[in-house]
Amino acid sequence: xxxxxxxxxxxxxxxxxxxxxxxxxxxxxxxxxxxxxxxxxxxxxxxxxxxxxxxxxxxxxxxxxxxxxxxxxxxxxxxxxxxxxxxxxxxxxxxxxxxxxxxxxxxxxxxxxxxxxxxxxxxxxxxxxxxxxxxxxxxxxxxxxxxxxxxxxxxxxxxxxxxxxxxxxxxxxxxxxxxxxxxxxxxxxxxxxxxxxxxxxxxxxxxxxxxxxxxxxxxxxxxxxxxxxxxxxxxxxxxxxxxxxxxxxxxxxxxxxxxxxxxxxxxxxxxxxxxxxxxxxxxxxxxxxxxxxxxxxxxxxxxxxxxxxxxxxxxxxxxxxxxxxxxxxxxxxxxxxxxxxxxxxxxxxxxxxxxxxxxxxxxxxxxxxxxxxxxxx
Ligand SMILES: Cc1cc2nc3c(=O)[nH]c(=O)nc-3n(C[C@H](O)[C@H](O)[C@H](O)COP(=O)(O)OP(=O)(O)OC[C@H]3O[C@@H](n4cnc5c(N)ncnc54)[C@H](O)[C@@H]3O)c2cc1C
Numbered sequence: 001x002x003x004x005x006x007x008x009x010x011x012x013x014x015x016x017x018x019x020x021x022x023x024x025x026x027x028x029x030x031x032x033x034x035x036x037x038x039x040x041x042x043x044x045x046x047x048x049x050x051x052x053x054x055x056x057x058x059x060x061x062x063x064x065x066x067x068x069x070x071x072x073x074x075x076x077x078x079x080x081x082x083x084x085x086x087x088x089x090x091x092x093x094x095x096x097x098x099x100x101x102x103x104x105x106x107x108x109x110x111x112x113x114x115x116x117x118x119x120x121x122x123x124x125x126x127x128x129x130x131x132x133x134x135x136x137x138x139x140x141x142x143x144x145x146x147x148x149x150x151x152x153x154x155x156x157x158x159x160x161x162x163x164x165x166x167x168x169x170x171x172x173x174x175x176x177x178x179x180x181x182x183x184x185x186x187x188x189x190x191x192x193x194x195x196x197x198x199x200x201x202x203x204x205x206x207x208x209x210x211x212x213x214x215x216x217x218x219x220x221x222x223x224x225x226x227x228x229x230x231x232x233x234x235x236x237x238x239x240x241x242x243x244x245x246x247x248x249x250x251x252x253x254x255x256x257x258x259x260x261x262x263x264x265x266x267x268x269x270x271x272x273x274x275x276x277x278x279x280x281x282x283x284x285x286x287x288x289x290x291x292x293x294x295x296x297x298x299x300x301x302x303x304x305x306x307x308x309x310x311x312x313x314x315x316x317x318x319x320x321x322x323x324x325x326x327x328x329x330x331x332x333x334x335x336x337x338x339x340x341x342x343x344x345x346x347x348x349x350x351x352x353x354x355x356x357x358x359x360x361x362x363x364x365x366x367x368x369x370x371x372x373x374x375x376x377x
Contacts, residue, residue, distance in 0.1 A: 004194040005029040009171045011039030014328040015199035016154035017343025023161035030163035035170035046304025054111040056104045063341040070340035079153040087143035088238030092136040097244025128292045181324030197326045202268030202305045204329035219305040220263040227296040229254025247285040260285045271305030
């Protein structure tokens with residue numbers, strides 16, 4: 001039987017991981033189309049690189065735990081560079097967010113490996129943290145990822161296993177007949193294929209609108225600021241995340257990386273456009289939580305988009321509307337953490353549909369109680 005071809009649209013971390021898992025199976029041809037010169041121009045190259053597994057949704061948590069295991073023990077030869085630093089993550093809340101926070105951070109289905117610590121213990125770990133934390137949990141095995149190393153390892157590993165990556169090649173449409181995907185039109189011609197994986201980040205929702213296979217996804221822009229280097233910053237501090245969309249911060253390049261957890265709905269083409277008015281909000285959060293850092297200048301300030309389904313769950317797996325169409329999309333603020341397990345799940349679904357293999361567990365993806373996509377399994 002000739003090997004089927006799988007087209008992957010998008011060479012961000014979701015497409016890269018999916019391509020890697022598919023290519024190393026040796027059972028399919030893998031072709032990746034990326035509209036930019038490289039795969040790190042959008043969300044993947046703009047994240048805060050935090051690896052955190054305690055999240056509100058149990059299935060996302062499960063994917064994050066599986067991915068943590070991958071990062072801790074990657075396959076031999078995957079990367080020369082360590083993929084992550086277990087500097088620890090402190091999740092904390094103040095009185096306004098505490099009730100909600102407690103329901104998920106303390107729940108066995110959404111939070112494994114955390115240890116309750118007192119506000120004073122949190123301050124002992126990160127001295128400049130202001131008063132006002134009412135509860136805190138430390139996740140000592142979690143921390144920060146070297147996103148570039150992970151991303152490059154997936155792309156180079158996929159290529160070593162035979163995947164072809166076409167940069168500056170945009171998917172512009174798809175061809176289907178009799179309810180079956182047949183191939184894709186691109187800025188560089190037609191690619192016949194049996195399967196298509198949409199891993200197009202902020203563009204995933206509208207990419208196939210014209211063909212009737214759109215999804216109601218929303219891109220939200222968030223800003224990150226890295227301060228100038230300062231001897232006040234201990235580069236071994238854990239990540240601190242104040243729940244309730246308050247703020248988070250961690251050491252970076254001698255300074256502190258800080259987010260005010262701002263989010264504004266944007267069109268994907270504006271996902272990286274910096275809004276300087278967010279600096280006021282950032283200054284307020286710094287004043288509230290780490291006032292000692294209020295006078296530090298900025299070394300870098302940038303924006304990126306996080307893409308969400310209506311209920312915030314990932315959209316992963318086969319789409320029942322069109323045979324051969326698959327999704328690796330709507331990864332919100334957890335895409336770099338969960339990338340290894342996302343790619344594995346999407347690849348396993350494709351391989352199971354081509355060959356007589358066991359299908360992985362379906363992943364829930366709902367829109368107001370209705371499936372966003374009706375998965376086949
Ligand atoms: C400010 C910020 C902080 C974040 N912090 C974290 C964090 O700490 N931890 C965490 O786990 N996650 C975090 N995230 C989320 C994470 O970055 C994303 O979930 C992840 O990068 C999504 O990867 P992706 O491959 O789906 O999207 P992308 O990286 O955007 O890749 C999609 C690719 O598809 C390409 N594309 C689109 N349309 C087409 C087309 N028609 N043809 C060809 N190619 C196309 C694009 O050019 C792009 O390269 C953060 C995100 C932001 C913005």
